[in-house]
Amino acid sequence: MSISEKTVLIVGGGLAGLACAIRLHEAGARPLIFERSDGVGGRVRTDQLDGFLLDRGFQVFLDAYPEAGDLLDKDKLDLRAFRPGALIYQTSGMRRVMDVFREPRHLMESALAPVGSFADKLRVPSDLAPDYAPPGRALVSVSVLGIVESGDLESRVLAELDAWFGGAARAWRHLRTYRIERALPRQPPGSGFTGPGFRKEADVYLCGDHLWSASIEGAIVSGLRTADAILKPS
């Protein structure tokens, strides 16, 4: 059977499934995606709420990702650059940790300046991409690791932010909480990046970030390698 006669059933429209489908489609096969949720994208999805754009998992695309970089249309994605660095909260206050050689000014320095409230200045991610919030508003995104009982999470996060930002966070409006089960596969340093990037049993292939690396790049690599294996079985 030639490849153009092949229909490949793909279960899951996350990045791995989508990458696999694109490569198969480009080769002339007919991929058919079955997605159980209400849209494709998997762990990389964005919702709109009252003029805000809410990422279900705030995603940083490293422009050094080789295969994702080749597959994705970066112009259409309209990527915005982060300034390199982080603010670390300690009991003594905020500390800036960053690559001082790579233009660290504006966002980080203004966030630390002793004038005005911190909350007035912390505008991530809407400082990077204004579309994330309506005009004159700011979107602050908080990620919490671990499992916290329902209902308790928002109050605990607000209490923490209150301590960090001198009470300014009390005026912030909570928009939405996403609980992402199995957010990332456990991949301690040194693991991942081994093997073919997929598993195969009879005519069924398994792909996903857990089979290469827990990232946009890892999911795409796994999907592409799976497609290559389907197209040219060894």
Ligand SMILES: Cc1cc2nc3c(=O)[nH]c(=O)nc-3n(C[C@H](O)[C@H](O)[C@H](O)COP(=O)(O)OP(=O)(O)OC[C@H]3O[C@@H](n4cnc5c(N)ncnc54)[C@H](O)[C@@H]3O)c2cc1C
């Ligand atoms: C909060 C968060 C932040 C992240 N930040 C970054 C980052 O900054 N940079 C980065 O590179 N990576 C980041 N990642 C990792 C990256 O998002 C994932 O590695 C990648 O999206 C995984 O893609 P996947 O296709 O392997 O799996 P998934 O995205 O999980 O896709 C699986 C899909 O299969 C569907 N599905 C499952 N079972 C069935 C079924 N039985 N029938 C039909 N459909 C089914 C699911 O609904 C889903 O759509 C982040 C992840 C999270 C959760």
